[in-house]
Amino acid sequence: MAGIDVDLVLPRGYVPMPLHGLDRAAAAATALAASLQPADATALRAEIDQRADLLAALAASGVRYCGMGMHMADGEPIVTWLTVWVLETGTPAENPRAMLLALAEGDPEAASGADVELVTIDGKPMMFRERITDLPVPEVPGHHDADETAPVYQLRATVPSDDGAALAAVELSTAFVSHGPDFRRLVVDIARSVTFTSTGDSTAALNIPTRLKL
Template sequence: MTDQPISVAIPDGYNAIPLGDVVAHADLVHAIGDGTRPDSVSFLSAITTLLESLVANGTRYCGIGAHLLPDGEPLYSCLTVTVGDTVGGQRNPRLVLSDLVQSRSVDGTLGLSALVETDTHPVLFTEKVGSVIPSQPAGSRAPAVYQLQAVVPSEDGRSLVAIEFSTPDVERGIACRKMISDMARSVTFRPQVGSSLNL
């Protein structure tokens, strides 16, 4: 996890999920989970654990969105923005992305990938169909999820921003490629300052 300040343009259509004090937003969580459920306490606990895990891994934004596609039907998705440090200190950002491709290739998590030089910085795009639930009981299948990730390195190669888009609508998820590409191009790494009112 890093304290590196960044800016990124979040597309219209997303509603942020609070990543801070979940208890302070219990009304929102109960609305999502329908507080009339008998297991609402365990639901709140599960959501709290999930959000704490996201924050611990450097997630700065998590949102749920609905976008109307040209076919007239909405596409529902989840969007996260995570910031992290790279290994090895200051390096060429293209080498950082190249190393990421190699490590993902070795562990089998690469998916369909492309290193792209945008007008602002290099970006690693990775696209795959996976599962949001890693293990299932024998005989059952986890639902498929379309996942698109854009990884943007800082100019000095010390930090990475990972933008992750996921939707259960595997067939239509590719319609959001341009949206994620535009987000990646909008990433700005701001210099760290001693004191600032900008959060």
């Protein structure tokens, strides 16, 4: 099956996380722990291992991009995370909008309070899912109780290719829940910029310019 390249445009300020060569990246980060106090070094190594495991799991699930963004709101730093999944169905769909509708109807999150909406923007069908959910807090020794959770705001845009043979999902997440809706326009603009190109071989890539086209 031919691979699918996905091009999209991100706003400035997002730092990509490594999804490949994780052992090398983790070793370089762990080396920084040598200059810390023992307790801090242990906590840092534990966090690095968890981040590496998470990124490896994301890459295995079809994520092609994961980035962290830093923003300012009311004089306070706000951290957001962007992830981009690409799913190649391998079978063109006569009606990509109907395919999105089927996904929306089968989304278990819609039944649990998430807002799911199908829209057409710039002549392209898209699906947006917005929710606040409780997710596990990463386990860092001495920093929080086991099994602790925290609320997280998430907004996902799903965009099909024109022939319905591929889907791209762009998801923004932030623990700064009250500021989550402030990033709706950002996610919409990223979704508007998504384009698909067949590579003609089995190697797929994600090409990301860094400045958002408005």
